[in-house]
Amino acid sequence: MPYGHPYKENGGPEPSSRQEPGRNAASAGPGRQGEGWERELDTAVEEIAAAGKEIGATVLGGISQVLDSISSGLARSGEKKEQTFAQWRKAMDRRLQNSEQAGWLVTAVIGWCLAGSFGIAAVVMLVLAAVGAAPLGISESEYLVFPILGAAFSAFTVGFGIMGGIGVSRYRYYGRLRRYLHGARDWVCSVSSLARAALSDTDRVRRELAMAVANGKLPGVCLSDDGNTVYFKEQLYTPQPERPAPEPDETKATEAEPTALERFERDGAEFLRYLRSCCGRLDETADEELVKMEKICAQILGFIHNHPEQLDRVRRFGEYYLPTTRKLLDTALGLGGAEAENAKTIRRDITGILHTLNTAYLKLYDTLLEEVSMDVSSEIDALETMLRQDGLTHDFASDFGVHG
Structure with a gap:
């Protein structure tokens, strides 16, 4: 029989064939249908979770790449940005003040x-x-x-x-x-x-x-x-290489230390070359003052070369004024063509001090000439006195055979 009952073998009553199929369908059908829906729901959830995982991995990977790019850019910018001397000096000053002083x-x-x-x-x-x-x-x-x-x-x-x-x-x-x-x-x-x-x-x-x-x-x-x-x-800092000890003969051949006059002339010549190199790198007003300064300083150097006994009178000129002037010019040249307001102010102030320095250097040169002028006047007076004593100035033209 297609629809048997488990009690048939024991002689129990056999249910009708019409009611048994319906009862089995009613009892077994809903269970199988519920299991199918659960399997489909689990599959859908797994597919959604896998899709979400893939999307999350993609988004996180993109964010990670962006962060890596930003970090690399910051590192490169940090490498390129070099600390200026003013920043270093301020930090060192603060360190000495706070931790030591x-x-x-x-x-x-x-x-x-x-x-x-x-x-x-x-x-x-x-x-x-x-x-x-x-x-x-x-x-x-x-x-x-x-x-x-x-x-x-x-x-x-x-x-x-x-x-x-x-x-x-x-x-x-x-x-x-x-x-x-x-x-x-x-x-x-x-x-x-x-x-x-x-x-x-x-x-x-x-x-x-x-x-x-x-x-x-x-x-x-x-x-x-x-x-x-x-x-x-x-x-x-580049340390100088150690020089071997000179042999006795080489010691004798070693040049003597330069004198104060030689150092003054050497430093002065170097300063004149520096002034010439500065021309054309600042504005026109500064160039005019630089040309004038080169001329005045050359006159002072020439005077000291001819009158080395006057070296003490220009010692401060060579040891302080010239190096300070060069330091100011270095500052102006270091600004380049910066258009910042402070840079313009610094260049203007340095150009203005050049005129003041030229006035001072010219006055120094005139002061050096005063003593020479007095000496020349004294020599001329003595010469005229000797000429009068020798009777050579009574008739200058006839005494010296000068004819009109």
């Missing part, structure tokens, strides 16, 4: 305050010790406390006084280092120019800079082998 100021204040406190206590203890035990109404054992404390407080006073003195000394030292930094205008600077800017002795500036470099207080700073040039960027 401020610390020693605190040390000085604490030292002097404690020295004053212990000093007052020591005076009190020593006064009580001088009074004696009887007037104070105490026993001898109690009286011994005063001299002992007086000696101890005196020792503390001396110790903290030394501490305060060291703090003041170091505070002033770092203050001078900051003044040296303020006097620098570029990565490479001469020690003499820093000394002039700080109104200090050149040897002292050289000694204190060398100590700061050796102690690591000015990281990245180097001094030249001769101690005359400061390199505020270590990459710019």
